[in-house]
Amino acid sequence: MECVLVATHLNVRAGECLKVKGKILPEAKQFAVNVGKDDSNLSLHFNPRFDCYGEVNVIVCNSMEDGLWGTEERDTDLPFQPGDKTEICISLDTTELRVKLAGDKEITFPNRLGLENIEYLSVVGNFAVKAIKFS
Numbered sequence: 001m002e003c004v005l006v007a008t009h010l011n012v013r014a015g016e017c018l019k020v021k022g023k024i025l026p027e028a029k030q031f032a033v034n035v036g037k038d039d040s041n042l043s044l045h046f047n048p049r050f051d052c053y054g055e056v057n058v059i060v061c062n063s064m065e066d067g068l069w070g071t072e073e074r075d076t077d078l079p080f081q082p083g084d085k086t087e088i089c090i091s092l093d094t095t096e097l098r099v100k101l102a103g104d105k106e107i108t109f110p111n112r113l114g115l116e117n118i119e120y121l122s123v124v125g126n127f128a129v130k131a132i133k134f135s
Helices: none
Strands: 003-007 017-024 031-038 041-049 058-065 073-075 085-092 096-100 106-110 120-125 127-134
Touching: 003 127, 017 031, 017 120, 031 085, 041 085, 041 096, 041 106, 041 120, 058 106, 120 127
Parallel strands: none
Antiparallel strands: 003 120, 017 085, 017 127, 031 041, 031 120, 041 058, 058 073, 085 096, 096 106
């Protein structure tokens, strides 16, 4: 099942948190949470892969500017698994984005686009969104 959620015209400012709550589907291979200006300009592509694209239990992060992908960064400490309920909290400042995950895990990723707010959110893949919250 490929779940898709897209939200535009957001105004999540530096220091605020964009929370995505939901459930990773039991048969999940991967999902992605994307934030940025629009679908061609992403400050963060957050992509946990359970068994996808030849990779197992890795989080891939990247950015996209004018439709072109940047350099991927990987983290092999995956704090959740298929079937889990989870919450992902993304916040940004002028230099980086912070992704807070279950079990006090935090990933930082450079704010390569230099965006000062998040206007766009999409969630794709094997993740069923239950709630979105801004704080």
